[in-house]
Amino acid sequence: MLKGKTALITGSTSGIGLGISKALARQGANIVLNGFGDVEGPRAEVLAAMQGNGAVVGYHGADMSRAADIADMFAYSTAKFGKVDILVNNAGIQHVARVEDFPVERWDAIIAINLSSAFHTTRLALPAMQAAQWGRIINLASVHGLVGSAQKSAYVAAKHGIVGLTKVTALENATTGITCNAICPGWVLTPLVQKQVDAKAAEHGISNEDAKKLLLGEKEPSMQFTTPEELGDLAVFFCSPGANNVRGVAWNMDGGWAAQ
């Protein structure tokens, strides 16, 4: 379905970004990976998902807190693939503390990586999408783009912000073939959430499995983690012709969290 298209997924060396990269790769898209840590493992996983369909994997190590790095990543993607057709703004970090204790440097980093980076990638991606009259922008918000939780001020502010950016980007391009939508997962068991499971286990002196149940029980009625594969399937739907007129939505995949 996506043969000949190129998808740039920020923060795709791990977790949800890697899951979405594999799902888009399976549909034939070229993939530009981004993120820190091991690159060869994720690259091999994406190549395996392509199953020899002829698509190509690239990588750029831009730090998403730096506008100049993001511009370099677009220059690289354009030189290698011609243009970016599908942009998935996924890179994100978390820090947990009450507002009065929140380290200023962590606030600035979360706003830069979880929110401002999506403004930079979107402004750089739109001109080529507008020239082609086709594009897909998918923003990884969170259920925290819709509701709050204590101790997550920067994260909740950034995620509400990205839902707002999603709506405005969708509206400004509403008469074109470019759509912009947000995905709002509840708990997904990635390294980002495992840290919170570990903190709960230590705080209550309980096992890893019991800490997971406690975490889910507090917020997620389904008592199930959403998976990167399920999120990949939703991203593929947003890229399909069936989603041509889905514009500016914030789509929960949260086991009923926000329905309460």
Ligand code: NAD
């Ligand atoms: P993760 O920690 O597994 O992956 C984060 C990715 O972002 C990694 O590839 C990491 O290298 C990259 N990254 C971090 N800082 C970066 C930077 N400065 N520049 C470039 N890359 C950077 O996290 P995840 O759980 O897969 O989260 C992905 C997105 O989904 C985030 O935006 C997160 O807020 C959102 N989300 C996660 C959950 C969850 O439960 N895990 C729920 C809702 C939303």
